[in-house]
Amino acid sequence: MANGSAQFAMTRLSRVDVEGLGKSFQLGGRRIEAVKDVSFQVRDGEFVSLLGPSGSGKSTVLNIIATLLPMSTGRVEVDGQPIISGKTTPNVGYVFQRDTLFPWRTVAKNIGYALELSGMPTAERRERVAAAIERVGLRGFEDAYPALLSGGMRQRASLMRTLVKEPQILLMDEPFGALDTHTKLDMHDVLLKIWEREKQTVLFVTHDLGEALTLSDRIILFSARPGQIKETFEVPFARPRDGVALRETAEYAELFSHIWHSLGEEFIKGRAT
Amino acid sequence: MPTLGWQAVIVLAFLSIWQWGWSLHAFAPWAVPDLFDPYFVSKPSEIWSTFLQLGCLRTDEGHYVSWTSGEFGQCLARSDNNLWLAIGVTMRNTVLGFVTGVASGFVAGLILGRSRRLSTIFNPFVVALNSIPRIALAPVIILAFGIGDASKVVTSWIVVVFLVFFNTYEGARSVNTDHINAARLLGASEWQVTRTVVMPSAMAWVFASLSPAVSFALIGVIVGEFIGAEHGIGRLIIESEARGEAAGMMVAVFVLMIVGTVLTAGIRRLQSYLLRWQDQHQADAT
Structure with missing residues (x-):
């Protein structure tokens, strides 16, 4: 761990760079735009969540970064190198849903x-x-x-x-999505302990706001299809965090309801289409 | 009554009808079909005594072979009507045909299963070849490879190879893409994916084909021996038939039944070890 990240740690260099990313699928003669013009950066050692309703293209973005899917437009760089679809990027780990x-x-x-x-x-x-x-x-x-x-x-x-x-960069696609609430909280603690020690750069896809707040430094909120970035929220809670205790604090409740509002609008929009 | 009890009753009833059923023919011809004539199907008692003779356990004069006098050894050395020699030859050729058939079918299935391009090119040939009843090739094979062991192994190989090929092919095709992606993202090369993901997950499919493959291998060898052979159980059947000896044929049939059962049981053991990770095999492995 120490070798690679130490030199970045000083400057907090960006390790994942997404620029104007777009992805469209061909579905029965119809062209469906799943992701449109998405740009963001993840700095070294930062824990970033991509949050959004299902169908908002957040997993698609992650899978493109993981080289599991080719992109339609745009550019993705990991550690300053453009990724090649189908070719595994060294130093990147992926956890499946x-x-x-x-x-x-x-x-x-x-x-x-x-x-x-x-x-x-x-x-x-x-x-x-x-x-x-x-x-x-x-x-x-x-x-x-x-x-x-x-x-x-x-x-x-x-x-x-x-x-x-x-791996110094960790891509996680709703890894705890299939678990029951209690097990999920357990896994948050497991993940937080590991991350607080090793400070990987994490990109975490979820549709669970509580999970995003517990884990992340920053939440990128996706809008309903076509997936676009709607808003970005800083999560200022102190580290190390205790997932269960955190949920009882006033600042958690405040930020939760703030983002919930914005997320709710997207759920409704997602349902309408 | 326990299962084993019922099974014993069924076996005893079957053997009794076989042994004494024909005696009823004189009184009630309508109850016992002509097919039960011992001339065609022999009788358990006759089959047993023919087995003792062919197996060098009793001499032609009717006394039991003594182990110490060397009679057994002399009998084993003869090349005609020697049951043990026949079993040895047939089993060896069956195992050879099975092993070569499984190995080549597995490799071919894996290659075509992994390469969309190759499978598209070879698809019509595979379909055409597969539609030939393999047994129809047996005379051609005897002509080409002679009446020795080689022709039996080839006949056996040709019936096994397609079966294993198709199963491996389907198995390689139906590998979970998530597993392949996971392996790739963990740094596996194309060959490592094949070795560590495709091969183990295709195993369940391959094993599904191995029990029938054993029977097929045996069928291939026996058919080859029917057409022309120096030794083997198939040859024993043909000879007995020529002499009108139903008992000899039946001994051979029973021996084949036992050989097939032993080989299949061996495959089962191997399967439950290699597939011990599957739920249904976990109980027998531990």
């Missing part, structure tokens, strides 16, 4: 997967995997197959499978 653990690998082998690919010696790999398992409280489940795990445990394993490679 859906469960994508490999069901034929045990928890330990799933987490060690990226290290195995890079040819890391077995002994060193074991050590890193054991440390990762310890950090998310999965001890005792190393040799279990994903089918035996609960949703929350699977998502912890997924998170560590991405983090074990120590």
